[in-house]
Structures are given as C-alpha cells and as structure tokens.
Amino acid sequence: MTVDAASILSELLRSQTSDREKSRKYQYQIRDLERNGDQNFRKLITTIDESFIIPLDREDISRLSNHIEKVLNHTRKLPTNSYCSM
Numbered sequence: 301m302t303v304d305a306a307s308i309l310s311e312l313l314r315s316q317t318s319d320r321e322k323s324r325k326y327q328y329q330i331r332d333l334e335r336n337g338d339q340n341f342r343k344l345i346t347t348i349d350e351s352f353i354i355p356l357d358r359e360d361i362s363r364l365s366n367h368i369e370k371v372l373n374h375t376r377k378l379p380t381n382s383y384c385s386m
Contacts, residue, residue, distance in 0.1 A: 301340070302368055305333040305375045312379055327379050334376040341369045 312326040344365050348358050 301333045301337045302371050302375070305330050305337075305372055308333070309375050309378060323379070327376075330376050330379065334372040337369055337372040341365050 308326050308329050312323065312330075315322070345362065348361055
C-alpha cells in the first residue's frame with residue numbers, strides 16, 4: 301500500500317495537472333490506500349495482542365507498522381497541503 305500510494309503521489313506531482321478532477325482522482329486513490337493502511341495497522345496490533353508467541357519482538361513490529369502508517373498519512377496529506385487542494 302505504501303509503495304502504491306507513493307507511486308500515485310509521484311504521478312500526481314509529475315503530471316502537475318490543472319485538471320482538478322484528475323487531481324482529485326489521485327487524491328481519492330491515495331486516501332483510500334491510507335484508510336486501508338489504517339485498517340491493516342489495527343488488525344496487526346490486534347493480532348499481536350492476541351498472539352502468545354510471535355517470531356519478532358512485539359515492540360519492533362508495532363514500531364515498524366507505526367512508521368509505515370505515518371508514511372501513508374503524510375503521503376495522503378501532501379497533495380492537500382500543496383498546490384492541489386480538494
């Protein structure tokens with residue numbers, strides 16, 4: 301998801317389109333990926349909490365997934381904070 305969102309953001313910034321509809325389409329795609337990432341983050345935390353034994357340290361998994369979620373959040377916010385507002 302993170303790579304997909306970054307690719308869409310890259311395409312949006314590369315196109316620098318003045319077509320608001322096209323810009324919104326990219327922004328909605330990024331928003332949807334970010335929301336899916338939030339859902340996956342919650343599922344992961346629930347799974348970790350319910351697991352008796354996991355192959356990696358719980359804190360490391362939590363920290364990594366938290367950073368991935370932050371990347372998605374920032375990717376979603378970048379277009380709305382720059383030239384193409386919704």
